[in-house]
Amino acid sequence: MDQLALIVGLLLATVMAVGLGDRLRLPYPVLMLLLAVALTFIPGFPDLDIAPELILPIFLPPLLFATAQRSSWAVFRVRWRTLLMLAVALVVITTAVVAGAAWLMIPGIGIPAAIALGAMVAPPDPVAVESVAGRVHMPRRLITVLQSEGLFNDAAAIVIFQAAVAAAVGGTRIASDVVLQFVIGAALAVVVGIVMGWLIALVTRLVTSMVARSAVTLVVPFAAYILAEEVHASGVIAVVVTALEMQRHSRPQDAAERVTRTAFWDVVELLVTGLAFGLVGLEIRHVIQDEGTDIFGMLGVAAVVCVLVFAARFAWLGVLALGARKRQNLLQPTTAKEVLILTWCGMRGLATLALALALPVTLADGTPFPGRDYLLVIACAVLLATLVLPGLTLPWLMRVLDASHDGSEERDAARLLALRAQGAAVAALKQHDLMRDLPPEKVALVKEKMKRLHAELVDGGLPDEPLAAKRQRGRELSIAVQTIALDAARQEVVAARSEPDTDPEVADRVLRQLDLRTMIMPE
Numbered sequence: 001m002d003q004l005a006l007i008v009g010l011l012l013a014t015v016m017a018v019g020l021g022d023r024l025r026l027p028y029p030v031l032m033l034l035l036a037v038a039l040t041f042i043p044g045f046p047d048l049d050i051a052p053e054l055i056l057p058i059f060l061p062p063l064l065f066a067t068a069q070r071s072s073w074a075v076f077r078v079r080w081r082t083l084l085m086l087a088v089a090l091v092v093i094t095t096a097v098v099a100g101a102a103w104l105m106i107p108g109i110g111i112p113a114a115i116a117l118g119a120m121v122a123p124p125d126p127v128a129v130e131s132v133a134g135r136v137h138m139p140r141r142l143i144t145v146l147q148s149e150g151l152f153n154d155a156a157a158i159v160i161f162q163a164a165v166a167a168a169v170g171g172t173r174i175a176s177d178v179v180l181q182f183v184i185g186a187a188l189a190v191v192v193g194i195v196m197g198w199l200i201a202l203v204t205r206l207v208t209s210m211v212a213r214s215a216v217t218l219v220v221p222f223a224a225y226i227l228a229e230e231v232h233a234s235g236v237i238a239v240v241v242t243a244l245e246m247q248r249h250s251r252p253q254d255a256a257e258r259v260t261r262t263a264f265w266d267v268v269e270l271l272v273t274g275l276a277f278g279l280v281g282l283e284i285r286h287v288i289q290d291e292g293t294d295i296f297g298m299l300g301v302a303a304v305v306c307v308l309v310f311a312a313r314f315a316w317l318g319v320l321a322l323g324a325r326k327r328q329n330l331l332q333p334t335t336a337k338e339v340l341i342l343t344w345c346g347m348r349g350l351a352t353l354a355l356a357l358a359l360p361v362t363l364a365d366g367t368p369f370p371g372r373d374y375l376l377v378i379a380c381a382v383l384l385a386t387l388v389l390p391g392l393t394l395p396w397l398m399r400v401l402d403a404s405h406d407g408s409e410e411r412d413a414a415r416l417l418a419l420r421a422q423g424a425a426v427a428a429l430k431q432h433d434l435m436r437d438l439p440p441e442k443v444a445l446v447k448e449k450m451k452r453l454h455a456e457l458v459d460g461g462l463p464d465e466p467l468a469a470k471r472q473r474g475r476e477l478s479i480a481v482q483t484i485a486l487d488a489a490r491q492e493v494v495a496a497r498s499e500p501d502t503d504p505e506v507a508d509r510v511l512r513q514l515d516l517r518t519m520i521m522p523e
Contacts, residue, residue, distance in 0.1 A: 026392065055350070063127045069265065070508065073244050098118035113164070119355065120352055138341070139403070152240065197245020213257055225239050251494075295377055310346070320333060337401050346390075417502070426485075
């Protein structure tokens with residue numbers, strides 16, 4: 001019962017943290033982490049015992065799925081170079097830098113254990129990044145780069161971590177086929193994701209209950225993750241591909257389902273994020289308690305590793321910025337200001353915690369895992385340094401750099417997309433027989449964003465009809481025109497969402513407005 005009470009308390013605290021964060025203009029995941037750390041020092045505070053091997057399967061699928069739903073295949077087709085440079089190359093570089101430092105500074109740690117530490121602290125958390133960056137009006141282009149990086153870097157880090165731990169436990173060298181394992185695992189994961197996306201599309205067509213169709217999206221991320229892991233593929237990539245495939249199969253006519261599913265996933269993402277970062281806080285308390293006063297002797301090494309994590313990211317982003325300016329590549333940082341912002345947004349989170357907790361206690365021969373206490377303390381230090389410090393200071397940094405964005409680009413993009421939808425609606429009306437019943441002034445009103453269409457058409461009809469018949473005919477004509485117009489507009493926006501030049505989140509905002517208008521339209 002204590003476990004259940006603690007979970008309910010953390011969920012309630014999440015809601016309170018969201019409200020407090022809105023008032024203080026601070027990210028609620030950071031507040032949840034600090035609150036959990038503070039609360040757990042209360043005498044008699046209950047513990048939340050979750051097996052380390054269950055942390056990633058429980059929390060990662062829904063959080064990755066929620067984030068990936070806001071992207072599209074077109075984004076990754078355009079940004080594949082950036083994706084490789086950040087989600088793969090930067091993870092490898094950070095792992096190498098941290099591993100080298102740890103091997104030199106921690107006595108008897110060994111190369112495999114040092115590499116495991118590097119993999120633990122290498123991948124930034126997309127959920128933490130989004131919750132922080134969205135509040136400071138960061139340019140949308142930079143947010144998209146951070147999201148793209150965060151969706152796939154866990155996969156690279158997990159493969160390196162597993163290979164390093166296996167080598168440390170078995171007393172062998174790291175397998176030379178790590179790269180091949182990663183490529184094969186990624187390919188299998190893509191297949192799993194495509195199959196799961198096809199299954200969601202099938203369920204959408206066969207199941208009539210809107211509630212059931214929305215609920216299945218909660219089951220699918222876990223199913224994709226578990227299935228991929230069972231076939232020795234990347235569960236992370238499988239979940240992301242599943243979400244992208246689900247969006248690709250989205251049908252324009254599913255307006256009510258999209259609205260319901262969006263609201264459902266907003267709640268799920270908020271509560272799971274709060275619970276996950278609350279768990280991070282609880283585990284940090286355990287590390288502090290377990291190490292006692294010995295932890296002070298480890299803080300120097302932890303501080304050096306934290307600095308190296310920031311330095312490696314800053315240096316690599318600087319290299320990418322130089323190359324981007326030469327090639328006129330706007331999909332990467334192009335200025336020192338952007339490099340500094342993206343460096344400060346390299347926030348670690350759930351993956352770092354889960355991998356740290358997954359460290360085995362002993363080796364194959366029963367001896368303690370080399371430097372395990374050091375590794376746990378360093379991982380928690382990096383997590384706190386990269387999450388709490390940037391989370392609390394990013395608004396100040398954005399003001400100092402004068403880098404905040406007023407949202408004009410997103411508004412202009414939404415306006416252009418709305419005009420496309422409007423043009424598609426007018427074209428559909430012109431091709432339909434109902435247009436013959438509309439006077440020219442009514443067609444003009446449709447072109448002007450179709451506002452108050454029902455009110456303008458309600459008195460339409462044939463001049464010889466009785467007033468009641470005129471009104472009824474006008475109402476039926478109004479509904480028919482709105483149906484045709486909205487169907488065509490939604491079709492245009494859904495198609496535009498898959499285009500490389502379209503921001504998926506902007507398309508989703510425009511599509512949501514059309515969906516809401518469809519839902520309130522009279523039968």
